[in-house]
Amino acid sequence: MISNAFATIVESAKTAAANLHTDERGQGMTEYVIILVAIAIVCIAIAVSFGGKIKGLFETADAEIDNVDSNL
Secondary structure (H helix, E strand, C coil), rough: HHHHHHHHHHHHHHHHHHHHHCCCCCCHHHHHHHHHHHHHHHHHHHHHHHHHHHHHHHHHHHHHHHHHHCCC
């Protein structure tokens, strides 16, 4: 009885593994995830490269806005 149940479980696992190998439904999703990860890496690299310059521009703009407010 136990060996029969074990054989059924093993056969089910083999069938599931074979179906997983031939199933291509998730392939498109995987490609989209890879593209999104690549875009995220590029965005992070740009933010790291130009982060100081962008911060400086915002600080300059903030100072100019404060300067205009104090002159009114």
